[in-house]
Amino acid sequence: MPITAVSGSASGIGAAVCQALRAAGHRVIGIDRADAEVIADLSSATGRQAAISAVLEQSAGVLDGLVCCAGVGSSAVSDTIISVNYFGVTELLDGLADALAKGKQPAATVIGSIAATHTKPDQQAMVEAMLAGNEALALEHANSLGLSHVAYASSKYAVTCNARGKAVAWARQGIRLNVVAPGAVETPLHQASLNDPRFAKAVREFVAPLGRAGHPQEIAQAVAFLQSEQASFVHGSVMFVDGGMDAMVRPTRF
Numbered sequence: 384m385p386i387t388a389v390s391g392s393a394s395g396i397g398a399a400v401c402q403a404l405r406a407a408g409h410r411v412i413g414i415d416r417a418d419a420e421v422i423a424d425l426s427s428a429t430g431r432q433a434a435i436s437a438v439l440e441q442s443a444g445v446l447d448g449l450v451c452c453a454g455v456g457s458s459a460v461s462d463t464i465i466s467v468n469y470f471g472v473t474e475l476l477d478g479l480a481d482a483l484a485k486g487k488q489p490a491a492t493v494i495g496s497i498a499a500t501h502t503k504p505d506q507q508a509m510v511e512a513m514l515a516g517n518e519a520l521a522l523e524h525a526n527s528l529g530l531s532h533v534a535y536a537s538s539k540y541a542v543t544c545n546a547r548g549k550a551v552a553w554a555r556q557g558i559r560l561n562v563v564a565p566g567a568v569e570t571p572l573h574q575a576s577l578n579d580p581r582f583a584k585a586v587r588e589f590v591a592p593l594g595r596a597g598h599p600q601e602i603a604q605a606v607a608f609l610q611s612e613q614a615s616f617v618h619g620s621v622m623f624v625d626g627g628m629d630a631m632v633r634p635t636r637f
């Protein structure tokens with residue numbers, strides 16, 4: 384039975400991913416702040432190390448899959464966004480890579496976002512700091528800018544770059560790694576943006592061509608595919624699962 388660790392397993396997309404993977408025959412090690420096999424706070428370096436140690440203990444050091452779903456939205460404060468959405472993903476990837484390399488046809492998926500394509504995040508100083516692995520400097524830049532939606536877009540852009548940057552090295556270790564970029568999906572995170580007066584109007588008016596937000600299960604099915612043997616030649620990709628939002632906004636960029 385393949386063993387897959389899933390962060391953010393207690394809610395929304397992560398919970399749906401756990402359900403889909405269990406249905407596909409995986410043993411799932413969920414990681415979250417509560418209601419999970421591994422209880423850990425991914426916003427701090429200590430919490431991330433504790434998560435990695437507990438996953439290694441529960442998997443006996445051999446993992447077949449890893450799905451990084453844990454994240455916070457634009458209604459959180461900027462430094463939590465950077466710490467959870469970027470370092471809470473990249474440190475899990477790095478800390479669990481050796482265990483994945485020992486797994487059977489191992490694969491990992493990072494949950495990015497369509498937000499990564501929006502606000503020219505590549506021009507943000509906080510992105511450079513994240514990619515350099517300098518959490519303190521990234522937090523400093525994010526806090527001094529004070530725009531949580533830019534921190535969110537930047538965290539998702541940077542985490543996508545980090546994942547794609549691993550494509551060559553991870554292929555050598557036999558591990559596939561992809562990014563799923565969801566559009567709007569009905570989860571507590573999305574609801575928090577709709578409830579936030581700073582973002583409610585923009586979120587309500589940014590509707591996908593398919594005319595609705597997605598359901599967590601619709602993202603989970605894409606993740607389950609990427610984690611399966613059917614996706615054996617899919618590696619280093621960014622898969623938009625967004626009801627057509629990216630095609631609507633950037634028809635000539637892909």
Ligand code: NAD
Nearest residue numbers: 391394395396424425426453454496565567568570572573
């Ligand atoms: P959600 O709030 O339902 O789930 C997020 C999960 O992450 C929760 O279980 C939460 O407890 C966990 N988490 C948050 N901070 C954590 C921490 N410090 N330590 C451990 N766990 C923590 O939200 P969701 O919409 O399912 O989000 C899942 C992922 O999808 C996120 O990375 C999010 O950025 C991304 N995403 C969501 C949407 C959307 O519209 N819902 C769109 C694009 C991308």
